[in-house]
Amino acid sequence: MAATALSRLPELVRSTSARQVRLVCGVILFAYVVSHFLNHALGNISVDAMQIGVYYHTSFWQFLPVAIVFYGAALTHMGLGIYALYQRRQFRWRTIEPLQLVLGLSIPALVMxxxxxxxxxxxxxxxxxxxxxxxxxFFVVSSGRLWGMTILLIIAWVHGCIGIFFWLRLKPFFIRAAPYLLAAAVLIPTLALLGIYQGGRSVAAESEDGEWRPHNFTQRQVGTVAEADTLDRITGGLTMGYIGLLGLVLLGRGVRGWRERxxxxxxxxxxxxxxxxxxxxxxxxxxxxxHxxxxxxxxxxxxRCSTCRIRIIGDHGTLPEPSQREAxxxxxxxxxxxxxxxxxxxxxxTDLSFFQLFMPHMLSANSQASSPARIGxxxxxxxxxxDMRGSTQLAEKRLPFDTVFIVNRFLGAVSQAVIENGGQPNQFVGDGMLALFGxxxxxxxxxxxxxxxxxxxxTxxxxxxxxxxxxxxxxxxxxxxxHGGEVIIGDIGYRDHIVFTALGDAVNVAARLQDMTKTLACEAIVSExxxxxxxxxxxxxxQQEVTIRGRDEPMVVRVITDTRTLSALIAGGERVAA
Known part of the structure; x- marks a missing residue:
């Protein structure tokens, strides 16, 4: 077993990118934040409960192996974030991505x-x-500390949640888990901030007793003024050093751009x-x-996908070698x-000529021929x-992104054919589609x-x-x-999840005929x-007579082995009608 693991190590290294390392480090840091927030939430019970919770919290995170992993993850995550700022050359992002970057880069300065x-x-x-x-x-000496800590908690939580969202959004279970994750994302920081507030109120009330301060605010607990000044100078120096590091990164980007030009x-x-x-x-x-x-x-x-692949035209020997991740x-x-x-x-x-293997999907699947006159x-x-055949086998041998891309291209091709001929793509179910005509x-x-x-x-x-x-x-x-027939058309759904569709026996029969193409080994079945x-x-x-599930009487249908022959038949029928 050990030999097998060692043999897979080179493949694991090749498959690991800096972004994935940053993700793993971020998950470790987010676990610490969740633990800390839950500890804060105990303030809704009492300050003593917070004290008991922090004992177990620190016992775990200060355990030497865990502490090494934690601080290593913190330094690595920060370093890779700064490197990503330097490396990224194109900043055409959605709003949430620069927000995550700004929040992430501000955390070290705030938490220092x-x-x-x-x-x-x-x-x-x-x-x-x-x-x-x-x-x-926070509550007695300086309210500014309280606001600073509140801002830090919110920024750290929002930054972590965005990262977790980007990580989990493509997982199969995400749609089912999303409501629970959202509830946790709202409740945990809310309870944490309420816990700090309730605990602070309790401490502020207790501190009015003349006996509290001599027992809880001693030199052993908070240090001397000279020690506080030393820590403040260290904080200021490290903060300025971090800001200077960010300035160097931005300067490095400018120098790189100048040298490239x-x-x-x-x-x-x-x-x-x-x-x-x-x-x-x-x-x-x-x-x-x-451009x-x-x-x-x-x-x-x-x-993480291969949909941006290009094929080089001409000599490719002068190009840089593929990185481990690309290979x-x-x-x-x-x-x-x-x-x-x-x-x-x-x-x-050097100058390069190429063509894209996957052309971008430009057609909107939401295009509509027109809207119905009224609902119901x-x-x-x-x-x-x-329906697309063999999508399961297609997914088994490809990256998930590539499978989705190919299915979308198929649905785009089908939708384009429907729209060009006066129909309306109506519903998409997996790798299949319902279109309406008339x-x-x-x-x-x-x-x-x-x-x-x-x-x-x-075609x-x-x-x-x-x-x-x-x-x-x-x-x-x-x-x-x-299949054609009388149906009811209207808006179906609930609240924000309403779609326009058709209901009726004719729709169900068309779906049954599509399934039947598998057993009759043909491309299309059209009702009489x-x-x-x-x-x-x-x-x-x-012509063939078939039995439709849910119907007592057999149904006459037309079997089309090769759908390309339909063009000539329809053109001939139109000439006769004319």
């Missing part, structure tokens, strides 16, 4: 006085400053006629963001071609269900539009398969069910109702 006053005071002078002494300083510019050609000029040292993805060139990157340039991701997706690189990791020093309306609609047209037009969409889906999926041929072991396949209403010849498509 507290750490030095308590921990260093105990180490250097043997001070035993605990909750009664701290609360006395003096070092010359390089041209990046995207293979579609688009060329941008950027300083040497920018990654290809950063160059795309800087507003659409570039797929599901994970946001963190090397790991490329190996994970089975890419051995040296001309394929991750755009978020590749920082070229009964009308004839054609329902089209389409919201603004008569039944015959709706049936013809649905059949045209079936043929267009095949669009063929184009997608060709585009992803380098990445797919097998082409993407699909199954389609189409749709065929007849669309005006196609009776012998245009093979």
């Amino acid at each position: 006085a507290h750490v030095i006053g308590v921990r260093l005071g105990h180490t250097l002078y043997g001070h035993e400053k605990l909750y009664p002494q701290e609360l006395y300083l 003096r070092g010359g510019m390089i041209a990046l050609s995207y293979g579609n006629g688009k060329t941008v000029r950027v300083p040497k040292g920018l990654s290809v993805l950063e160059a795309s963001l800087r 507003n060139v659409p570039h797929a990157s599901v994970c946001g340039g963190r090397a 790991f991701v490329l190996a994970r997706v089975g890419t051995a071609d040296p001309s394929i690189r991750l755009a978020c990791q590749l920082r070229p020093n 309306q009964e009308r004839y609609l054609v329902s089209l269900f389409v 919201l603004t047209s008569d039944p015959q037009t709706a049936c013809r539009q649905a059949l045209k969409a079936v043929a267009a889906i095949a 669009h999926v063929d184009e997608l398969n060709e585009l992803l041929s380098h990445d797919l072991r097998q082409p993407i396949r699909f199954g389609i069910g189409v 109702e749709v065929r007849r209403t669309a005006g196609l010849h009776d012998d245009a498509l093979p």
